Amino acid sequence: MTPVPSGELAEDRVTVRLGPRSYDIVLGRGMTAQFGLFVRELLPQSQTALLVADEHTRKLAAPLTVPLGEAGFRTALAVIPAGEQSKSLEQLARLYDALYELKADRRTPVIAVGGGVVGDLAGFAAATYNRGLPLIMVPTTLLAMVDSSVGGKTAINHPRGKNLIGAFHQPKGVWIDTDHLATLPVREYRSGLAEVVKYGVIRDAELFEILECHAPALRNGHASILPSIIARCCRIKAEVVEQDEYEETGLRAILNYGHTFGHAFEIVGAADHWLHGEAVAAGMMCAVRLAQRLGYLEDDSLPSRQEQLLRAFDLPIRPLPHWDVEALLAAMQRDKKATAGRLRFVLPRCLGEVGLVDHVPLAEVRQILCDR
Known part of the structure; x- marks a missing residue:
């Protein structure tokens, strides 16, 4: 991909208000030179910093050591293998070792430079080492920029399920340099667009319409409007987190639109190597069809509009036909939103409005999964 032009947006700030x-x-x-001052302002007494990257983002993390050094930090860089398999106890222990060797104290920030895997793993290390270290998020993928870097969710996987071991741990700050998008493979970039579409469906009908109008340019990563779209998504995420930080009222669950299906697709279809956003895209289509089937959906145009937009971004709209339906259902019954094995789904009522629906009949979900 070519670098994303900034249009009129040179810099933007979104505040997550949590007291x-x-x-x-x-x-x-192009903000690398200012990064050290950003971290120093947040952590005026810190002396050391651990940067965490994977094999792909180490080339983005290494230049950050220069401004950090100029700001008075002694740094180390821990590099993990790329891929979802790194969200493991083994890689977590490696980060603990790196912090110990750095002689990290409770003021030492963990700086996550990468996508969702790096952010989740590094964030959980920060949440648990010495009972909590400062966390700085430097998301380098579109998906991480609009979603996983904001809100304080950290986790690693367990062989029985995705993100089963985790903690809420809010960052001290999030640093989004859109020049990093130039390093993304096209498929990874388009996977992130699924989460952008999600925000339009759950909270912002106008955003959805903007995506429809600019779909060809956004698909190719050339849209000058992209930075402002990222900022808009961050504002939506911030507003939801502010109102329901720990998922106690049910509001934050709306951010999981498409994810109950999507996580099951990732688990059962692991051998097919779908990216997270690809699984969420197909999951959103299953969710909107389920809403329509249950009579919950009030806008009959939404399924076709959502499908057309996802197709415009080259994203899948159905699970693969060889995935076992009963295995998918079993994975969904273990989803964190399920209660006593009973399924709960985030379903759309109309564009810009979704709700959490309890006790959805298993037979209805099975029918959606069989319709491929």
């Missing part, structure tokens, strides 16, 4: 744990999301382009 004494509030933090800023800073968004701009």
